[in-house]
Amino acid sequence: VASQTKEVFIGFDQPFCVIGERINPTGRKKLAAEMIEGNFETVKKDALEQVAAGALVLDVNAGVTAVNPNETEPPLLMRTIELVQSLVSVPICIDSSVPAALKAGLEVAKGRPLVNSVTGEEEKLEAILPLIKKYNVPVVAISNDETGISMDPDVRFAVAKKIVQRAADHGIKAEDVVVDPLVMPIGALGDAGRQVFALLRRLREELKVNTTCGLSNISFGLPHRHGINAGFIPMVIGAGMTSAIMNPTRPQEMEAVRAANVLNGTDENCTNWIMTYRDHQPS
Numbered sequence: 001v002a003s004q005t006k007e008v009f010i011g012f013d014q015p016f017c018v019i020g021e022r023i024n025p026t027g028r029k030k031l032a033a034e035m036i037e038g039n040f041e042t043v044k045k046d047a048l049e050q051v052a053a054g055a056l057v058l059d060v061n062a063g064v065t066a067v068n069p070n071e072t073e074p075p076l077l078m079r080t081i082e083l084v085q086s087l088v089s090v091p092i093c094i095d096s097s098v099p100a101a102l103k104a105g106l107e108v109a110k111g112r113p114l115v116n117s118v119t120g121e122e123e124k125l126e127a128i129l130p131l132i133k134k135y136n137v138p139v140v141a142i143s144n145d146e147t148g149i150s151m152d153p154d155v156r157f158a159v160a161k162k163i164v165q166r167a168a169d170h171g172i173k174a175e176d177v178v179v180d181p182l183v184m185p186i187g188a189l190g191d192a193g194r195q196v197f198a199l200l201r202r203l204r205e206e207l208k209v210n211t212t213c214g215l216s217n218i219s220f221g222l223p224h225r226h227g228i229n230a231g232f233i234p235m236v237i238g239a240g241m242t243s244a245i246m247n248p249t250r251p252q253e254m255e256a257v258r259a260a261n262v263l264n265g266t267d268e269n270c271t272n273w274i275m276t277y278r279d280h281q282p283s
Contacts, residue, residue, distance in 0.1 A: 001057060001091040001138060002111035008056045008091050010138075010178065010210050010243050015266045016233075016257050017243035019093050019114075019212065020055030022046040023084065025064045032064040035076060040083055051088045053248040054257075054276075057114060060084055060105070061095035074104035081108050093140075093245070099127040106135045114138050116245075117180065120145030120159040129170045138176040139167070140212055149182055153195045156181055157202055164207055178210045178243065179203050185220040186228065192218065193232070197239040204240035215246035215253075226252050234260040 001008050010017045023046050025032035031042050050058060062077035063069065077096060084092060093114040094105035102115055117140035118128040132139045141163040143149075143156040150156055160179045167177050181199040184192035196213070203209055218232045219225035229246070233256040236244070248254055258276060261267040 001093075001114045003085065003089055003091040004110040006089050006091065006111075012204065012210075012240070012242060013266065014242065015056075015261045015272070016237050016241075016264075017057060017212075018055050018248050018254070018257060019057040019059050019243055019245045020046075020050035020053075020248050021059050021214070021216075021245045022050055022247060022249070023058060023080065024061035024095065026061065035062065035064050035080070040080070043080060043083060044087060047084050047087050050248050051090055053251075054254050055090065055248040057091050057093050057243075058084060058088065059093040059095045059116065059245055062101070063096060063098075069098050070100050073098050073101040077101045078104045078108045081105050085110055099124075099131070102128065103131055106131060106137065112137055114140065114178065116140040117142045118163065120163050122146070125163070125166050129167055129172065132167070132172055132176075133170045138178060139172070140178050140180055141167070141209075142180045143182050151184075151189070153181075153199050157199060160203060160209075161207060164209060174207065174209050178212050179207070180212050180214070183213045183215070183217040185222075186218050187221040193235070197235065200236060200239040200241050210242040211240065212243040212245060213241065215244040226250050229253050230256040233257055234263070237261075237264055 023043055025035055034042055060081050062073055062080045091111055093116050094102055095116040096102050115137050118124050119142045143159045145159050164174055164177050181196055183196050186192045200211055203211055216229055219228035222228055230252045237260040258273050262270050262273050267273055
């Protein structure tokens with residue numbers, strides 16, 4: 001992925017790619033209200049803070065309302081992307097479930113953004129994959145289809161495989177498909193962790209695709225969520241995950257990412273770790 005001035009490589013031999021999640025009004029009523037009013041002060045703050053904290057890519061979502069999203073979301077997403085690109089140099093991830101909004105975002109995005117997302121639903125495949133091919137951009141493939149999200153990891157793998165194959169039919173390389181195997185809340189599904197670790201290994205070894213997830217899904221509903229998230233990070237990286245949509249302003253979680261990069265051999269000579277923590281004073 002790339003901005004106008006910066007390239008970021010997502011891959012098995014690369015440092016874990018942190019995609020900052022904060023520019024998203026879903027579940028943030030105050031942010032949604034601000035964006036509807038044309039107030040982008042929180043967006044500006046979130047963009048700058050996330051990059052300062054270590055985000056390599058910024059997710060940009062403008063889904064402020066479920067009412068007429070085909071009309072309201074495209075212009076707002078375009079405006080938000082243009083603002084973010086004027087503030088930071090990192091690449092962006094265009095985040096929408098509305099094909100018209102994705103198209104609008106692609107028209108104003110500079111460089112080579114990541115597109116989030118396409119699912120295994122026929123309607124979405126036919127609407128979004130031609131856009132991905134036309135603009136030559138990578139896409140997040142979410143492992144659900146018309147039947148919803150399966151609790152069976154084998155079914156989620158099959159959906160991912162189908163999307164990769166359909167992408168190939170459109171001339172999109174497997175390396176440009178970033179699969180989200182769908183992380184379930186561990187508080188509701190006790191083997192959610194084991195499920196995703198097994199899925200990640202299969203996706204890496206059998207489909208040879210990069211992967212991502214909404215990282216905090218794993219801890220939904222539990223107390224002290226950031227402790228769970230921080231423990232989850234090195235485990236998914238060890239299983240083969242190459243990126244995650246997460247909150248980089250949480251020091252505990254970013255510390256886990258940097259440590260996993262050191263232990264996984266993708267922080268050469270521990271350079272990033274040393275530059276970040278050499279002046280660290282134990283509290």
